[in-house]
Amino acid sequence: MTNTICGIAGAVVAVLTLAACQSSTETYGGRERTAVEPPQEHTKQAVAATKERADPEMAAVLREYQELDPKPLTSLSAEEARRQPTVAQAVKEVLKEQDKSTDPQPIARIENRTIPGPGGPIPVRIYTPSGYGPFPVIVYYHGGGWVIATVDTYDASARALANATNAIVMSVEYRKAPEHRFPAAHEDAYAAYKWALRNAQEIDGDPRLVAVAGESAGGNLAAGVSLMARQRRLPLPVHQVLIYPVTGYDFSTPSYEENADARPLNKAMMQWFFEKYLQSPSDAGDPRISLVEADPAGLPPTTVITAGIDPLRSDGRRYAERLRRAGVPVTYRNFEGVTHEFFGMGAVVPDARQAVQLAAKDLNQSFDEVEQPLRSSSASGYRRE
Numbered sequence: 071m072t073n074t075i076c077g078i079a080g081a082v083v084a085v086l087t088l089a090a091c092q093s094s095t096e097t098y099g100g101r102e103r104t105a106v107e108p109p110q111e112h113t114k115q116a117v118a119a120t121k122e123r124a125d126p127e128m129a130a131v132l133r134e135y136q137e138l139d140p141k142p143l144t145s146l147s148a149e150e151a152r153r154q155p156t157v158a159q160a161v162k163e164v165l166k167e168q169d170k171s172t173d174p175q176p177i178a179r180i181e182n183r184t185i186p187g188p189g190g191p192i193p194v195r196i197y198t199p200s201g202y203g204p205f206p207v208i209v210y211y212h213g214g215g216w217v218i219a220t221v222d223t224y225d226a227s228a229r230a231l232a233n234a235t236n237a238i239v240m241s242v243e244y245r246k247a248p249e250h251r252f253p254a255a256h257e258d259a260y261a262a263y264k265w266a267l268r269n270a271q272e273i274d275g276d277p278r279l280v281a282v283a284g285e286s287a288g289g290n291l292a293a294g295v296s297l298m299a300r301q302r303r304l305p306l307p308v309h310q311v312l313i314y315p316v317t318g319y320d321f322s323t324p325s326y327e328e329n330a331d332a333r334p335l336n337k338a339m340m341q342w343f344f345e346k347y348l349q350s351p352s353d354a355g356d357p358r359i360s361l362v363e364a365d366p367a368g369l370p371p372t373t374v375i376t377a378g379i380d381p382l383r384s385d386g387r388r389y390a391e392r393l394r395r396a397g398v399p400v401t402y403r404n405f406e407g408v409t410h411e412f413f414g415m416g417a418v419v420p421d422a423r424q425a426v427q428l429a430a431k432d433l434n435q436s437f438d439e440v441e442q443p444l445r446s447s448s449a450s451g452y453r454r455e
Contacts, residue, residue: 120331120332120333120379123379123407124379124409125408125419128408128409131418132160132333132334135155135159138160139155140154140155143342144338144342148217148218148247148249148346151218156219156223157411157415158225158414161226161417164418165418174229175229175230175417177197177199177229177232177233178198178199178200178201179198180198181196181198182194182195185261185262186261189257194241194242194262195221195225195228196241197228197229198232199233201236203275203276204270204274204279205237205238206235206281206308206441207239207275207280208237208238208283208311208433209262209283209307210228210240210241210284211241211244211283211284211287212241212242212284212285214246214287215287216347220243221241224288225241225414226415227285227414228241230414230416231283231426234426234427235429235430235437236434237279238274239283240262240273242258244291251346251347252349252356253358255287256291256298259291260295260302263280266280278308278440279308280305280307281307281308281310281370281433281436281437282295282296282307282309282310283313284313285314286314286382286411288315289311289312289313289314289386290358290359293361295307297361297364298358300368308370308439309370309372309437310371311372311373311429311432312389313429314383315374315382315385318361318362318385318389319354319355323381323384323388325381326384329381330381332380333409335409336381362392365396366392367397370398371398371400371435372390372398372399372400373428373432374386374387374389374393374401375402375428377412379410380409381410387404401428403428413425
């Protein structure tokens with residue numbers, strides 16, 4: 071079930087009262103604080119409660135995720151958290167149960183390489199679709215709270231976007247916290263975008279058709295790149311796709327309260343991610359973190375996609391509304407019966423396929439709006455199919 075920006079009622083669902091919590095000490099930008107951590111039984115109950123609210127296909131993924139027995143993220147170090155099971159693994163388990171192939175979606179060509187970055191070389195993975203270039207380029211930033219996950223974890227999303235848009239997707243392996251705190255990931259994200267503008271022809275891309283996209287913390291990075299490009303007088307992306315993006319530091323929004331114990335993402339986990347990435351709470355006031363407080367004037371056309379069972383749903387909606395009020399062309403769509411991370415689950419979750427198609431439609435529209443006058447010029451040399 072889906073809702074548009076004009077039709078969302080903002081219903082609040084009561085959160086189940088679950089097991090008691092235990093406390094542990096966490097370091098935050100050089101300071102110590104006490105964090106409340108749910109025991110393992112709490113995690114299992116939270117996954118089960120989330121599953122009851124989900125569509126059947128999403129519930130199947132959550133069931134397999136529960137079987138993988140993930141530990142409470144907030145009780146782990148960053149290094150331990152990076153070794154935890156992922157929902158991408160759960161999707162493969164669902165495919166095995168359905169006696170379907172677990173092979174990734176085919177793509178014409180994949181290249182792993184590095185590009186220069188402010189803190190050293192940045193690994194990127196370049197997905198090139200079939201056909202003839204020069205192709206549009208989508209600079210894509212994966213999720214993981216600026217702390218966990220890799221381009222491998224979000225491989226399915228990058229493949230799906232490349233095939234659906236017939237564009238090159240450059241997936242960026244930015245620096246992670248707490249080893250590299252704010253604004254390291256944002257500066258890497260900007261460096262990758264800048265590289266794409268200046269070097270797109272190296273990868274058979276068109277430097278005039280560069281967009282940004284990202285999921286979760288990656289959605290925050292994509293939006294941050296647009297702000298940084300405007301501030302630093304670099305050409306803006308032709309479009310930005312923000313998939314359940316982090317757009318603020320407010321943990322009292324309706325979706326944070328409604329999904330305080332949801333899985334695979336909840337309020338305590340988001341607080342843990344912020345504690346790992348920000349150097350101090352004052353960093354939350356930076357417009358690249360608190361996007362909902364940033365000046366949205368002149369930003370590129372935007373697609374915002376959110377999930378109903380996700381603490382970040384209100385973040386995405388609030389930012390979409392702020393952009394719309396500033397006159398930025400915006401498409402907003404909420405997919406009600408799915409959770410955070412659903413976008414890359416197209417192999418098993420129908421809403422994921424719809425979300426990818428929505429993103430591709432908007433991206434291609436923006437590409438076409440730039441491309442049409444170029445194509446009409448005899449000097450354009452366009453061969454895109």
